[in-house]
Amino acid sequence: MTAPASVPLWRQLQATSTVLLAVRAGTSGTAALAAVEPLLRPAVQALTFEVLRSLARAEHLRRQLAPRAPPPQADALLCAVLALGWRGEDTPYTAFTLVNQAVEAAKRDAATRPQAGFINACLRRFLREREALVARSDTDPVARWNHPRWWIQRLKNDHPAHWQAILEADGRHPPMTLRVNRRHGTVAEYQARLQSVGIAAHALAGQGLQLERPVPVHLLPGFDAGDVSVQDAAAQMAAPLLLGDLPSGATRPRILDACAAPGGKTAHLLELCDAEVLALDIDPQRCERITQTLARLQLVGQVLAGDAAVPATWWDGRPFDAILLDAPCTASGIVRRHPDVAWLRRETDVAQLADIQARLLRVLWPLLRPGGRLLYCTCSVFAAEGRGQIETFLAHNTDARLQPSPGHLRPHLPAKGGGVPDNPQGDHDGFFYALLYKHPG
Secondary structure (H helix, E strand, C coil): CCCCCCCCHHHHHHHHHHHHHHHHCCCCHHHHHHCCCCCCHHHHHHHHHHHHCCHHHHHHHHHHHCCCCCCHHHHHHHHHHHHHHCCCCCCCCCHHHHHHHHHHHHHCCCCCHHHHHHHHHHHHHHHHHHHHHHHHHCCCHHHHHCCCHHHHHHHHHHCCCCHHHHHHHHCCCCCCEEEECCCCCCHHHHHHHHHHCCCCEEECCCCEEEECCCCCHHHCCCCCCCCEEECCCCHHHHHHHHHCCCCCCCCCCEEEECCCCCCHHHHHHHHHCCCEEEEEECCHHHHHHHHHHHHHCCCCCEEEECCCCCHHHCCCCCCEEEEEEECCCCCCCCCCCCCCHHHHCCHHHHHHHHHHHHHHHHHHHHHEEEEEEEEEEECCCCHHHCHHHHHHHHHHCCCEEEEEEEEEECCCCCCCCCCCCCCCCCCCCCEEEEEEEECCC
16 A cells, blocks of 8 residues: 655645545546656555545534535545544554644645644544544444445345345455456466466466455566456356357357457457457447457457447348346445445436336347357346346346356355356455346247
8 A cells, every 4th residue: 555655645645535536526546646746646546435435424423513514626635634633543544643734734735734723623523533533423223334225225135144244245345356268378377377476376276366465467477468357256257157168060150259358358358268259338438448458468359339228320231149248336345346336326327227128138139040049137235226127127038048157246254055166266356147048949
């Protein structure tokens, strides 16, 4: 979490509070961090993620310390420091260092200079009364679980036996998981290469390796040569599920990856089989990322910018043997990787995105050859984007048959058994998978 020694903590706190202010205004964390100067960005990203993982707690504490919020920039700075320091000893910096540097940050910014004394007083009081203030915040479920109230209630309804475990997982640091390019070597060979440079990892199912601790990708042997990619264990299940039993007679199967950017699943499909893969995405800039991904991995596929929901604008009329629909969703299953998601989403987004998912299923199903298969997936733990979506689709499409599928994969939970076993290590993002077979009768 450290920046170069020449960069003082107060500068990092200033930048972190600016990113927080942008997120509160509706900007994604990725976009807000991209605006941070490169020298500061790695440390500010780490600090920002820590802040977002305790933002609701910090806001509750600030309301106790000051029921009337200060101006937005000062409030962002104050909440950022409270989020970083509320655990006491379990913090990256000592409490007094955080307070001193927060006041320094306030003094050095014209937008917060008038509130420097106020920030100092609030934080000094917090140090004196921390235990009682934190205990009071524990009584608020939003502060306790660091998610909006509507989100917590939806999880209670959708996963009554596991909602707490899901919320706890959202607050943890995710692992760094790799997918070894099978065309370049085996998992065991790459694991040995990692060990030779002092990077410890354990093997997962398929082509997966999970690192004991994250490292920058430039330290991964052969990364630029396409020997390995970074991809969560849950996302790595998509390609093998879709390819498990392609229609007979398809010598070179024709596959559509309908919402393909940034191209990880497209690449995995091409690593596993010799197929004619069309990678489609509505955003031309994101299509460029797919092209770059395939080029790094030395793979060949067709990349096309187009709206999957409007096949008339891009489809050539030839049916597909298989379709991967990684549909747009709330991303409620990857909050531990993108903690801003919990604060950017609104309750109304769930129904709006579910409508988009239903439309994509409806318009893509006719493009599938009889006897073919469609894999529907989302990185969501909400039932409306998972089992509810598929139950409705099956009720309206009599030629669709649900094949053995993982269903909802909850983040960071052990194997749950069933038709397709969950990742044995249990450390993966939240996902949903449903494999649909198109009955030829």
